[in-house]
Amino acid sequence: MSVQNVILKLQEFWAERGCIIASGYDIEVGAGTMSPDTFFRVLGRKPWQVAYWQPSRRPDDGRYGQNPNRVQKHNQFQVILKPVPGDGQLLFLDSLIYLGVDIRIHDIRFDDDNWASPSLGAWGVGWQVMCDGLEIAQFTYFQQAGGIELNPNALEITYGIERLAGFLDGKSSLYDLDWGNRVSYAQLKLEEERQFSIYNFELADIDMLRGLFQQYQKEAEKLLDRSLYLPAYDYVLKCSHAFNILDARKAISVAERTALMGIMRNLAARIAQKYVQQTEGEDHG
Amino acid sequence: MADLLLELGVEEIPAFAVAGIRDQLRELLLARLAQDHVAHGGIECAATNRRLMVHVLQVPERTPSKEETILGPAKRIALDERGLPTVALKKFCEFQGVKLTDVVEIETPKGSYLGITKVGGGRDAAELLAAAIPAVLAALTFPKTMVWNESRVPFIRPLKNILVLFGNKPLDVSFAGVRSGNRSPGHLLLSDAFFEVNSFKDYFEGLGRNFIILHEEERKAKILAEIHEVEEELECRIPCDGEMLDYYVFSTEYPVVFSGSFDAKYLALPTEIITAFMTHEKKLLPVYDGAGKLTPHFVGVANIPDENRKVSSGNEKVVQAAFEDAQFFWDQDRKEDFFALKALLKNVMFQKELGTYYEKVERLAALVDFVINETHQDALRSQLHKAAFHCKNDLLTKMVREFPSLQGIMGGLYLHAAGEDPLVWKSIYGHYKPRSLAEEKLEDLGAGILSIADRMDSIAGFVSKGIKISSSKDPYGIRRDANAIIKIIIDFRLPLDLAPLIRLAALNFAKNDADLQQNCKTIRELLASRLENYLKDHMKHRYDVVNAVMAQDTMAIHDKYLKAQAVARLVESGMAEPLSALHKRLKNICSGSERCNFSEGELKEKEEKILSDVFKESKPRIDGLILRKDFAQASSEILEMRPIIDAFFEKIHVMDKNAALRRNRIALLQRLDELLSAVADFSLLVETKPGGKT
Numbered sequence: 001m002s003v004q005n006v007i008l009k010l011q012e013f014w015a016e017r018g019c020i021i022a023s024g025y026d027i028e029v030g031a032g033t034m035s036p037d038t039f040f041r042v043l044g045r046k047p048w049q050v051a052y053w054q055p056s057r058r059p060d061d062g063r064y065g066q067n068p069n070r071v072q073k074h075n076q077f078q079v080i081l082k083p084v085p086g087d088g089q090l091l092f093l094d095s096l097i098y099l100g101v102d103i104r105i106h107d108i109r110f111d112d113d114n115w116a117s118p119s120l121g122a123w124g125v126g127w128q129v130m131c132d133g134l135e136i137a138q139f140t141y142f143q144q145a146g147g148i149e150l151n152p153n154a155l156e157i158t159y160g161i162e163r164l165a166g167f168l169d170g171k172s173s174l175y176d177l178d179w180g181n182r183v184s185y186a187q188l189k190l191e192e193e194r195q196f197s198i199y200n201f202e203l204a205d206i207d208m209l210r211g212l213f214q215q216y217q218k219e220a221e222k223l224l225d226r227s228l229y230l231p232a233y234d235y236v237l238k239c240s241h242a243f244n245i246l247d248a249r250k251a252i253s254v255a256e257r258t259a260l261m262g263i264m265r266n267l268a269a270r271i272a273q274k275y276v277q278q279t280e281g282e283d284h285g
Numbered sequence: 286m287a288d289l290l291l292e293l294g295v296e297e298i299p300a301f302a303v304a305g306i307r308d309q310l311r312e313l314l315l316a317r318l319a320q321d322h323v324a325h326g327g328i329e330c331a332a333t334n335r336r337l338m339v340h341v342l343q344v345p346e347r348t349p350s351k352e353e354t355i356l357g358p359a360k361r362i363a364l365d366e367r368g369l370p371t372v373a374l375k376k377f378c379e380f381q382g383v384k385l386t387d388v389v390e391i392e393t394p395k396g397s398y399l400g401i402t403k404v405g406g407g408r409d410a411a412e413l414l415a416a417a418i419p420a421v422l423a424a425l426t427f428p429k430t431m432v433w434n435e436s437r438v439p440f441i442r443p444l445k446n447i448l449v450l451f452g453n454k455p456l457d458v459s460f461a462g463v464r465s466g467n468r469s470p471g472h473l474l475l476s477d478a479f480f481e482v483n484s485f486k487d488y489f490e491g492l493g494r495n496f497i498i499l500h501e502e503e504r505k506a507k508i509l510a511e512i513h514e515v516e517e518e519l520e521c522r523i524p525c526d527g528e529m530l531d532y533y534v535f536s537t538e539y540p541v542v543f544s545g546s547f548d549a550k551y552l553a554l555p556t557e558i559i560t561a562f563m564t565h566e567k568k569l570l571p572v573y574d575g576a577g578k579l580t581p582h583f584v585g586v587a588n589i590p591d592e593n594r595k596v597s598s599g600n601e602k603v604v605q606a607a608f609e610d611a612q613f614f615w616d617q618d619r620k621e622d623f624f625a626l627k628a629l630l631k632n633v634m635f636q637k638e639l640g641t642y643y644e645k646v647e648r649l650a651a652l653v654d655f656v657i658n659e660t661h662q663d664a665l666r667s668q669l670h671k672a673a674f675h676c677k678n679d680l681l682t683k684m685v686r687e688f689p690s691l692q693g694i695m696g697g698l699y700l701h702a703a704g705e706d707p708l709v710w711k712s713i714y715g716h717y718k719p720r721s722l723a724e725e726k727l728e729d730l731g732a733g734i735l736s737i738a739d740r741m742d743s744i745a746g747f748v749s750k751g752i753k754i755s756s757s758k759d760p761y762g763i764r765r766d767a768n769a770i771i772k773i774i775i776d777f778r779l780p781l782d783l784a785p786l787i788r789l790a791a792l793n794f795a796k797n798d799a800d801l802q803q804n805c806k807t808i809r810e811l812l813a814s815r816l817e818n819y820l821k822d823h824m825k826h827r828y829d830v831v832n833a834v835m836a837q838d839t840m841a842i843h844d845k846y847l848k849a850q851a852v853a854r855l856v857e858s859g860m861a862e863p864l865s866a867l868h869k870r871l872k873n874i875c876s877g878s879e880r881c882n883f884s885e886g887e888l889k890e891k892e893e894k895i896l897s898d899v900f901k902e903s904k905p906r907i908d909g910l911i912l913r914k915d916f917a918q919a920s921s922e923i924l925e926m927r928p929i930i931d932a933f934f935e936k937i938h939v940m941d942k943n944a945a946l947r948r949n950r951i952a953l954l955q956r957l958d959e960l961l962s963a964v965a966d967f968s969l970l971v972e973t974k975p976g977g978k979t
Binding site for chain 1: 296297299300301429431432433434435437442443445473474475478536567568569585587588589591592593595596598599600602603604605606609610613631632634637
């Protein structure tokens with residue numbers, strides 16, 4: 001199955017089960033969790049069902065397009081179900097069946113793996129889902145975001161789109177995948193991987209990024225003072241991406257790492273609190 | 286009589302936690318049954334990663350009834366002078382819900398009381414069980430908990446189903462927002478979500494029909510038998526035990542062994558890398574040929590049958606990709622100058638508040654130096670220095686960043702590949718070992734010394750941060766570090782007194798002198814308790830033998846190990862009894878007195894002069910034996926003085942009225958006590974006959 005068919009099928013499946021299909025966020029994020037459609041909406045009492053395709057950047061995972069399994073930008077399919085449904089595991093298995101996986105002949109396992117994002121003050125408990133030894137998804141019961149205990153909790157399912165497509169297609173290099181209509185993953189992405197690897201590892205201007213981090217931080221703080229938590233959060237995401245490139249450039253010392261993570265965690269916590277304060281009066285639904 | 290069946294359906298419990306929760310469930314339920322006076326004919330427990338089952342046999346439907354007396358107020362308070370009930374008595378009746386006419390007079394040793402007798406017990410077991418189960422579940426503890434529904438009850442993973450049968454009748458129980466019902470979860474992939482259960486027969490038949498092997502022994506036997514089939518088929522060896530076997534047993538409900546192969550070109554990678562990738566990362570077992578060499582095959586355990594070979598071919602692709610990564614890391618890392626990585630350790634945190642790894646390796650070099658001096662291993666000095674400085678460099682390699690379990694090993698392998706001195710690379714290679722007391726002795730003393738230094742530094746750091754360990758909590762592996770230090774010292778028979786090493790290590794973290802004293806004390810106690818554990822649990826010495834050698838407050842670990850063996854031998858040979866009697870007698874007299882000065886000139890009677898002469902003559906020889914660590918011979922030579930000591934006790938009145946005489950006699954006996962105590966405190970032996978339980 002092509003990459004785009006995996007996305008289309010997952011969108012269909014989750015739309016039919018009551019999710020809205022949102023767009024991936026238009027600022028660089030490391031994972032689907034960082035999109036406002038997850039970070040904010042898991043807070044507070046309001047139910048929320050959403051699914052979206054989120055391109056995710058992890059500069060340090062770049063391999064100049066030379067590794068068959070790793071890329072600095074991969075694609076996630078994120079599902080948030082809040083409150084947690086009673087049959088989340090079965091829904092997930094149904095989605096695999098919908099994609100064409102015969103679950104009676106493939107060894108699908110829920111393998112202990114908890115998830116945490118220290119810079120967002122977020123963590124959850126759950127599993128990596130393995131299919132014949134290949135990790136295809138993360139299945140997490142969200143416990144905290146922005147340092148705030150979630151009540152009700154949300155279920156987060158994050159599919160690795162390339163992994164799923166590779167599994168369904170029997171391909172062992174992701175560059176051999178069919179993106180759709182006979183356009184290969186390599187045609188679409190190889191040059192991007194090569195160029196961004198060179199940029200992230202070799203050319204990114206360290207001083208500029210340090211400066212940007214500080215400017216983004218200041219902007220976020222200013223916006224927070226005006227209670228504009230949505231744009232403030234955008235600037236935290238920009239901080240996070242600048243941090244990730246600095247990290248790929250091995251430019252962050254121990255002390256600095258702790259300090260920068262602390263800045264982001266603090267901002268995220270204040271933003272989350274603002275959101276909760278401002279929305280707590282609203283009715284369910 | 287009826288049997289109780291309780292089954293909890295839980296979403297996948299982490300494999301490592303399953304057995305512990307099963308044991309807790311058993312213990313908590315047994316304690317609750319005892320508290321409720323519910324009798325039973327035994328309890329059986331079983332667990333998979335998706336269900337916990339308890340079967341209590343033959344529970345009487347009612348608890349035994351018994352008459353009990355409830356005392357009210359004393360008679361003189363309960364009745365006024367006219368013999369009429371007072372307010373106190375009326376209140377008592379009201380509280381107990383009885384009429385005044387139910388009250389009787391009860392004689393007690395403290396005088397006459399008014400009170401009632403009533404029949405207690407005889408309670409309905411079903412009711413008690415229905416109340417006990419939620420209480421027991423609420424008392425379970427977990428390594429990490431989560432919440433998932435409106436109940437907000439913390440559990441290890443979502444609880445999905447409760448099944449309770451008491452004598453084939455369902456019991457109504459609710460916990461964590463889940464109400465019991467007549468169903469049990471099927472196999473996640475091979476059967477329907479639930480199957481119906483209305484009787485024990487339904488349950489056990491339903492498990493079989495739904496691909497659930499409830500008992501871990503059965504799953505284990507199936508796994509081992511199927512691995513053995515592969516061994517026969519491929520004429521190879523596939524070791525499977527400990528952690529991996531437990532993982533397989535507690536991560537499946539219907540385990541099926543599968544095998545696969547990979548491109549033999551990857552066998553050019555170091556064996557350690559191949560096995561680490563397979564076991565830690567992919568949960569697969571390496572396959573060895575008859576000569577013990579790796580073959581390009583692997584074995585794994587699936588949770589479903591693999592008739593179409595989908596599982597094995599999927600795993601083959603995954604293994605191939607993993608080895609491709611491994612090859613990449615191995616090639617890339619070897620391009621770097623390994624020694625140059627040390628400077629970058631300034632960027633790697635050892636632990637919050639405990640500085641970087643750069644600082645740690647600087648400390649290690651000093652500690653290693655000290656251990657070399659103490660153990661007279663000067664020939665190792667320059668190489669061990671180098672090893673200490675560079676033993677953490679591999680934390681910066683791509684391989685170890687990806688696979689932390691290879692730390693140490695990779696440093697060794699990269700230096701080996703670079704042609705480094707074997708003493709250096711082997712010391713780094715092995716310095717994270719041993720990981721448990723059960724492991725083989727380390728091959729290289731250098732690795733042992735580096736390991737002692739590294740672990741002592743970690744212990745001192747964590748203790749200085751105020752981190753405490755308990756039987757269930759030891760997040761930083763402090764206990765494992767202490768165990769390893771004990772094991773290395775004993776395995777290599779190192780003449781190492783840990784007290785000054787502890788001080789040296791603690792000095793690096795102490796805030797002030799009081800802090801230093803306290804930390805040293807804590808570390809000494811920790812290591813002493815691990816030695817005690819080693820002697821009792823690992824060497825199987827009797828507890829009183831261990832007490833006897835632990836009594837003396839020194840940290841000479843290997844000496845204490847030898848002393849325990851000597852004392853155990855003395856017990857076996859029947860010599861412990863007279864030694865213990867002698868030591869008790871000496872202690873009785875000496876205890877309570879300060880250490881007195883001894884002077885030959887003050888000796889008066891014949892028997893004390895003889896004892897003094899014999900002691901003077903024997904002591905240098907016995908000291909020599911102790912110095913040469915021949916503790917058994919030293920003890921038996923002390924015992925040879927016994928007739929003379931007996932004669933002393935028979936004829937000499939130690940507690941003479943003359944203070945000078947008295948003190949001199951006590952002084953002589955104190956010298957004897959000290960000589961004996963230099964081996965062990967024999968007075969602490971409880972059972973001096975051979976045998977006895979540990």
